[in-house]
Amino acid sequence: MDLPDLGPLWLSLRLAGIAMAILLVLATPLAWWLAHTRSRLKAPVEAATALPLVMPPTVLGFYLLVFLSPDSPLGAAWVEVTGSALTFSFTGLVVASIVYSLPFAVQPLQGAFEAVGRGPLEAAASLRAGPLDAFATVAAPMAARGYLTAAVLSFAHTLGEFGVVLMVGGNIPGETRVISIAIYEHVETLAYAEAHWLSIILLVFSFLILLAVYAVNRRFPVQVG
Amino acid sequence: MDLPDLGPLWLSLRLAGIAMAILLVLATPLAWWLAHTRSRLKAPVEAATALPLVMPPTVLGFYLLVFLSPDSPLGAAWVEVTGSALTFSFTGLVVASIVYSLPFAVQPLQGAFEAVGRGPLEAAASLRAGPLDAFATVAAPMAARGYLTAAVLSFAHTLGEFGVVLMVGGNIPGETRVISIAIYEHVETLAYAEAHWLSIILLVFSFLILLAVYAVNRRFPVQVG
Amino acid sequence: AEALVAVSANFAEVARTLKPQFEAATDHELTLTVGATGTLYAQVRKGAPYDVLLAADQKRPAKLEAAGEIVPGSRFTYAVGRLSLWSPEPERIGDAPLDALTADDVEHLAIANPKLAPYGRAAKRTLKHFGLWKRLSEKIVMGQNVGQTFSMVATGNAQLGLVATSYALNAEKHQPASRWDVPASAHAPIRQDAVRLRHGADNPAAGAFLSYLRSKDARTIIRRFGYRTGGNS
Amino acid sequence: MGELTVTVRRAFPDFTLAVDHAFALDGITALFGPSGAGKSTLLRIVAGHERGAQGRVIFDGEAWQDGRTHVPPHRRGVGTVFQDARLFPHLNVRGNLRYADKRAPAGSGRITFDGVVRALDLGPLLDRRPQALSGGERQRVAVGRTLLTRPRLLLMDEPLAALDLRRKADILPHIAALPRTFGVPIVYVTHAIEEVTQLADRMAVLAHGELRAAGETAAVLERRDLQPELGHFEAGVALTARVTAHDADFHLTHVRLGEQRIQMPAAPVPVGSDVRLRVRARDVALAREEPRGISIRNRLRGTVLDVAEEADTAFAEVLVDVEGQHLRARLTRAAVADLDLAPGTPVWALVKSIAFDRRALTAPRPSADDG
Amino acid sequence: MGELTVTVRRAFPDFTLAVDHAFALDGITALFGPSGAGKSTLLRIVAGHERGAQGRVIFDGEAWQDGRTHVPPHRRGVGTVFQDARLFPHLNVRGNLRYADKRAPAGSGRITFDGVVRALDLGPLLDRRPQALSGGERQRVAVGRTLLTRPRLLLMDEPLAALDLRRKADILPHIAALPRTFGVPIVYVTHAIEEVTQLADRMAVLAHGELRAAGETAAVLERRDLQPELGHFEAGVALTARVTAHDADFHLTHVRLGEQRIQMPAAPVPVGSDVRLRVRARDVALAREEPRGISIRNRLRGTVLDVAEEADTAFAEVLVDVEGQHLRARLTRAAVADLDLAPGTPVWALVKSIAFDRRALTAPRPSADDG
Numbered sequence A, B: 001m002d003l004p005d006l007g008p009l010w011l012s013l014r015l016a017g018i019a020m021a022i023l024l025v026l027a028t029p030l031a032w033w034l035a036h037t038r039s040r041l042k043a044p045v046e047a048a049t050a051l052p053l054v055m056p057p058t059v060l061g062f063y064l065l066v067f068l069s070p071d072s073p074l075g076a077a078w079v080e081v082t083g084s085a086l087t088f089s090f091t092g093l094v095v096a097s098i099v100y101s102l103p104f105a106v107q108p109l110q111g112a113f114e115a116v117g118r119g120p121l122e123a124a125a126s127l128r129a130g131p132l133d134a135f136a137t138v139a140a141p142m143a144a145r146g147y148l149t150a151a152v153l154s155f156a157h158t159l160g161e162f163g164v165v166l167m168v169g170g171n172i173p174g175e176t177r178v179i180s181i182a183i184y185e186h187v188e189t190l191a192y193a194e195a196h197w198l199s200i201i202l203l204v205f206s207f208l209i210l211l212a213v214y215a216v217n218r219r220f221p222v223q224v225g
Numbered sequence C: 001a002e003a004l005v006a007v008s009a010n011f012a013e014v015a016r017t018l019k020p021q022f023e024a025a026t027d028h029e030l031t032l033t034v035g036a037t038g039t040l041y042a043q044v045r046k047g048a049p050y051d052v053l054l055a056a057d058q059k060r061p062a063k064l065e066a067a068g069e070i071v072p073g074s075r076f077t078y079a080v081g082r083l084s085l086w087s088p089e090p091e092r093i094g095d096a097p098l099d100a101l102t103a104d105d106v107e108h109l110a111i112a113n114p115k116l117a118p119y120g121r122a123a124k125r126t127l128k129h130f131g132l133w134k135r136l137s138e139k140i141v142m143g144q145n146v147g148q149t150f151s152m153v154a155t156g157n158a159q160l161g162l163v164a165t166s167y168a169l170n171a172e173k174h175q176p177a178s179r180w181d182v183p184a185s186a187h188a189p190i191r192q193d194a195v196r197l198r199h200g201a202d203n204p205a206a207g208a209f210l211s212y213l214r215s216k217d218a219r220t221i222i223r224r225f226g227y228r229t230g231g232n233s
Numbered sequence D, E: 001m002g003e004l005t006v007t008v009r010r011a012f013p014d015f016t017l018a019v020d021h022a023f024a025l026d027g028i029t030a031l032f033g034p035s036g037a038g039k040s041t042l043l044r045i046v047a048g049h050e051r052g053a054q055g056r057v058i059f060d061g062e063a064w065q066d067g068r069t070h071v072p073p074h075r076r077g078v079g080t081v082f083q084d085a086r087l088f089p090h091l092n093v094r095g096n097l098r099y100a101d102k103r104a105p106a107g108s109g110r111i112t113f114d115g116v117v118r119a120l121d122l123g124p125l126l127d128r129r130p131q132a133l134s135g136g137e138r139q140r141v142a143v144g145r146t147l148l149t150r151p152r153l154l155l156m157d158e159p160l161a162a163l164d165l166r167r168k169a170d171i172l173p174h175i176a177a178l179p180r181t182f183g184v185p186i187v188y189v190t191h192a193i194e195e196v197t198q199l200a201d202r203m204a205v206l207a208h209g210e211l212r213a214a215g216e217t218a219a220v221l222e223r224r225d226l227q228p229e230l231g232h233f234e235a236g237v238a239l240t241a242r243v244t245a246h247d248a249d250f251h252l253t254h255v256r257l258g259e260q261r262i263q264m265p266a267a268p269v270p271v272g273s274d275v276r277l278r279v280r281a282r283d284v285a286l287a288r289e290e291p292r293g294i295s296i297r298n299r300l301r302g303t304v305l306d307v308a309e310e311a312d313t314a315f316a317e318v319l320v321d322v323e324g325q326h327l328r329a330r331l332t333r334a335a336v337a338d339l340d341l342a343p344g345t346p347v348w349a350l351v352k353s354i355a356f357d358r359r360a361l362t363a364p365r366p367s368a369d370d371g
Ligand SMILES: Nc1ncnc2c1ncn2[C@@H]1O[C@H](COP(=O)(O)OP(=O)(O)OP(=O)(O)O)[C@@H](O)[C@H]1O
Pocket: D012, D013, D014, D015, D033, D034, D035, D036, D037, D038, D039, D040, D041, D042, D083, D191, E131, E132, E133, E134, E135, E136, E137, E162
């Protein structure tokens, strides 16, 4: 048999990489706030943060389709600003991926920030580090394990998920046809050989990426406590 | 319209609850080992643990179907022992859910165990607590935040996932037709009103559960470090 | 007795309508389980306890037959699907449907995935038939099955869709829309086959339901949902 | 020099700290008090870490906290050595030191990375992770790290508790030198009275969340009403004397207290300048006649001012006027009876020269009292 | 009593601990040494926490570690008070104490929860979380927690470093009483020589990962070759004397050293029994003739054995034979010259009675030496 088309794999990796990067950036202030706030809103926000998870992906996709469509206020505003629609575009996939992987980024980070505690931040402040400085140079490195977990979970989940992606993306080759959809197609059309091939490639590839990440992490461990 | 049938909701909650409980139990020794080992196998095992995530759920479900079916060695052995097949049964769903939610349980626990470190365990040993005792009375409570994250992520993910469940379970009312499948089916068959209703019920319900969990967690906080 | 009937998603609504009729007419009961035909097929191959399969195509029932998974001779076409060009905008599809297809303000045209869904294959054929496949391929977005495809249009993300007529009719009960039924000549007929699976070989309810499907009453209902039925395609 | 005005309250469920005082931040101020007195809490308020504290903190006229304002800790220029060292676990020792060094204001003088490393003997530790340090090593790194921030005010919370005497002796002079060399005032928390006497120009005594006393170290140490807080062992006085000569042979410095002479271990103080000497009550013996042929070389003529017997103990404290200054002697009550000591009795106070600690040497300053 | 045989090596990149010694675990053994000497590491090996250590650890004939065997820490019955208190943050103080109490072997005698709470004054802290404790309070709780495990061997890693003198004085007697009351030997890490002299029956001196000396405290403290390790300040000797009488009026106890008499603050020791008295070299003065009319009441006749002048300092140490026992006096070299002291010179040694610390009182035991 022919080697399968690897375009969808690259697309998936790009999607997962971009979504992960944005997620880590977005989740950081939210997780930070959750870790340190004493507000009454904490528990509700924590609960809400986990909600994207409980929706079946396709259904979440459906609702995203509704909320991101050019007919909706949000979608219309996006069209207004950028000239193109969010749905059926790579950008739309990124947005959708961020929504459904958010809990995977927020929760481990929150746990890690809580484990770091206030002591090291007070120490940093006493060494003239402002809050942002202290965050970047003390809290974040000490929460490295949390970042690793958040990155791995959100990357892998974005790579694997396809319910949402399918719905919001519309399976356009080169734009929104990611590898999970391609494998799914093969399975559904009984092209098991191709499905196996793509699955193996995906698995091996993912394994190697993860292995590299963990191996690097092991060589530069951050032990806290 | 009629109130939707809530059977799938209860089934989902049961599934998510059972899967979560088993996952926490299974993930604990694995996460523990990963947190404390110096073996060369650590990075590969860590990477492998994340792999169920990168497979598209339906595809993962397909492979699980293959491996759990009575034709397979594993499935055959199961039939041998229990008299009934793993596939298309609630038990099968539990097994499948455990496989695909494993990373959500292992990773936060590992992070939490690493944050606890060796100090408190040495202290416990010096107070005559054996390893299991020390684990249960010191490491686990100090890793409470990790358990919370693991529980929430694996519970919510089991609640929401349907690709795997659909494949392995087959959407049989009362047995494997969980709420995510029910909603999915409503969306697919254009029964949007029912889909909305079920979604809202699921969301509200999940939100309340999570809120309760987080609120309790807030009242009995465990601060580490 | 009770039969477990696996129904491809496009036919779910019809099956739900048929179920009470059948149960009233016999003393059997049905349990419906809905899924994509490919999923249902894979499950049957792995021992799913289904008695009857109502597929969305002929290919998979035939494969099951070849694999010896069905009661020999039980395969027959229970419905022939039809395709419609559909838009939730009442004015969009007027008297010149091909002009509507090529209108500049159509950014996306939704079809089912031709590889997966018979309705998708039919949609592709139709576009080719009218010589629009190349021209429109940039605008095409694909759902994995008819349901998803329809959602894309219904939510306004795609302006037009080539969807199962059954879905269009169903939706029009709730919202205004415009529709053009694609002539049968534009694509090969979408024959949907039913089979009695080996699991249902000894289940009288399975046999009874398959017989009922061929009944005049059933065929009337099936046609009401926008399908043609056996022979009169 | 600087002044730190603190008018604060911090209430915990079982403990309230309430301090209202203007500390003259001049040299080293020891914050002394028993465990749980509120010393760490007071430091945290000054540094800006204790958000729940009410009141005002004014440093050199600059409002760090009052009603509306709360200058964030990193803008106060306060360096804190925490009671638990709080090294950054993700950086090695060098990284921890550089962390402070990089953020210090430019051109802040003679505290250099290399200088600090040398002074605290951190060289062999530079590449280690904090987790691989012993308790005392950790504390030394913490001190070095804080010095490298070149703070305007240095808060040290028992920085030497984990160190052995020798290390302490090595480090104390460096700390003692900071205020003078770099103009950095220090507030130094300790429960070791030796450290107070060796280091502090001023001291404040905290107990049960309240300030019991504050002022020049000598003045505070002389107060008998503080003995419950200060303990008997180190009670004593400080005398001011003038350097008259150095004896290179015997490594002695001669000083003059009024008309009387004292010898002490050599100290690098110019002839003619005034020094402060600390004499612990337990190192003073009294005699009715001048002893001869005895190794105790410092014999000061004086008059008993007061005799205080301590009930239910073997001891008594005798206050002696020597050339207008006061000396305290801690004796057995049996000795008091024996020698028939009473106010007005002329006595010789015998002080082993070794009792003069060279670190008690501090140039006396104008007595702008802050008590 | 017990014996702890340790033949271990633990190599870190920049540091190697190598100890080969049989410690006679009798009463309290102080493990003394400068910061970074390896004290904590040695304790960790004994407790079983240092997996990387090679060698053998035998306690009372029981192999805790050797080649194949490694008895896990929780089975050794070793209670450790860690240098950092390591309280469990998820339990309040009561929970921390109960944790130990529950796991202690049944019927292990008179250490009770309430007794420990009372002795360490933990009552007011019971409902607090460790995070809400001061540094010293934390350490007190850690001591109490470890006591409640009723260990067979108690390892204490600078347990009192964070405590003030008074607290120390409150707690020390309780610690001192443990070995006798409950038969628990203690290894007590400290860098404070006062704690050694007040507590320890035996001591071991560790420096640079090696054992420099070990044996009875008095014998080790007397060794001049250890002065670099021990410091001058606390150098001294221990004398054995017999109690002859108590003086209730003056709160004194009279003891006899050979034919000579000494007075010291009252101590609850029966007349006729032998006691050990610690005399610091810095508290001893010498005279050529017996002084009269002086408050120093303890005047011991003796003969100079040796005079050691310390180069480049003001000081000299003089060793004096008193009734066959040795006393050391730290004087200025000027005084040595003045009094013309040399081996053979008859002298009076003057010791302020206050210098006898009541905690130095320990019943002398058969001199089964472990040095
Ligand atoms: N967060 C808190 N919640 C409740 N009580 C607290 C808290 N922090 C400190 N305390 C209490 O306040 C008192 C003073 O604590 P602080 O740490 O200031 O004492 P300290 O003088 O530094 O003692 P130490 O010498 O033992 O370090 C203590 O009794 C302590 O238990």
